[in-house]
Amino acid sequence: MTTGPRPRPPYLRIAEDIRARIDSGRLRPGDKVPSTRQIIDEWGVAMATATKALAALRQHGLVHAVPGTGTVVSDPTAHHRTRPRPPRTTEPAGRERIVHTAIGIADREGRAAVSMRRVAAELGVGTMSLYRHVPDKDELLRLMADAAFAETPLPGAGHRGWRARLEELARRQWATYRRHPWLAPIALTSLAQPPLLPAGMAHVEWQLATLDGLGLQHRDRLRIAVGLNGYVGGIAMSHSLDAEFTQETGITSRQRHDTDEPEMWKLLETGRYPHLAAAATSGVELDLDDLFEFGLQNQLNGIEHHLAHRAGHRRNPPR
Known part of the structure; x- marks a missing residue:
């Protein structure tokens, strides 16, 4: 029994179709290529497939993303002139x-x-x-992540309480993630079994020392440190995915939101989402920095409540 050649993945067929337009001159250097939304409409594929098609063209140097504009055809001669x-x-x-x-x-x-x-x-x-x-590349990525965390100085010794100290380190970590959007997917492959990052270990060691003397068991101190780091990294992951989408497509999250907004309002007007509709009509806008600050205070409030509960439990043990 013989079998024919395996069909090419849809994203490669789309990339070849767009490449043919470039090779034929229908798309010239600087021209916008179809956006992910246009690819979805023209080829009838999912967003992930459209994104992979543009990424394949980008990897071959045929196109590049221009923030605020979209993905455009590259000019190889200009590339070599500007970046020898x-x-x-x-x-x-x-x-x-x-x-x-x-x-x-x-x-x-x-x-x-x-x-x-x-x-x-x-x-x-x-x-x-x-x-x-x-x-190999995996080791290079690990070393990059470790170097990024090493850029984040640990707060100095002082007489401030545990809450202020943990809060300051969390903000410094957030600034590092914002400076390096690629960091979160490398550092957060697993919270329970994280990659070996000596600089990251230094952060956890500092947090454990900060929580020492509060009557917590080793296990609970570690849970608090890892949970807090996971919160910061989780918000950073959203920032990372947003940056990667913009780099691959040239479309910002604001542009994507503006494109989807009419469809969103149609859904809100169905009456199936009354609380979301009320929030949307109130003019509330979400911002990652604001979400980070709001969530950080709630994280710290939760730790404070846990410590107070344990202290009360020790004063009034069950009979």
Whole structure:
């Protein structure tokens, strides 16, 4: 029994169709290519497939995202004029230099743009020379995350209480996540079994020391520290996904919201969502920084309540 060739994934067929338009000159450098919404309508596919099609074109250097405009056809000659490739050098690239360069790429273009080949090109060295310091991309991402957390200074010693100290570190972590949108998906692969990040371990050690002397068992102190870090990272994950979507499509979350708003109001007007409709008509707008601050205070209130409950339980043990 013989079988024919496996069909190409839909996103590749879409990418090839758009590439054909570019090759034929129907789409010229600087022209906008179909947006994810237009791909969904024209090819009848899901949002994820449309996003993957644009990502495939981007990976081949055929298009690039322009924030506020969308995804446009790239001009290879202009790219080489504006960003000349560094000359080849025999100077070895140390691990710290490799990690610093990779972080720069990720900050500018997102986590997906980081590869051993790309880092080597930025450094002007051969790709194989990097493997003497970093065994693979996964390890490079881990080192990048550790370096990012190492940028976050731990609050200094002082006479402030545990709440003010935990609050200050949480805000510093949030600032780090905001500075490096690619960080959250790497650092938060698992809360229970996180990746080995010495700088991240230093944060947890500092939090455990801050909670020492409050009558908590080791297990509860660890739960509080990891839970609080998970809250900060969870809000940061939303920021990361939003940044990745914009980098892949050129569409900001505000533009996406504006596109979906008419359909949203149709749903609200059905009467099935009265509380959401009331909130929407009141002019409430959600902002990640505001959500972070509101949630952080509730996290700390919960810890405070837990400590007070335990103290009361010790004073009045059950009979």
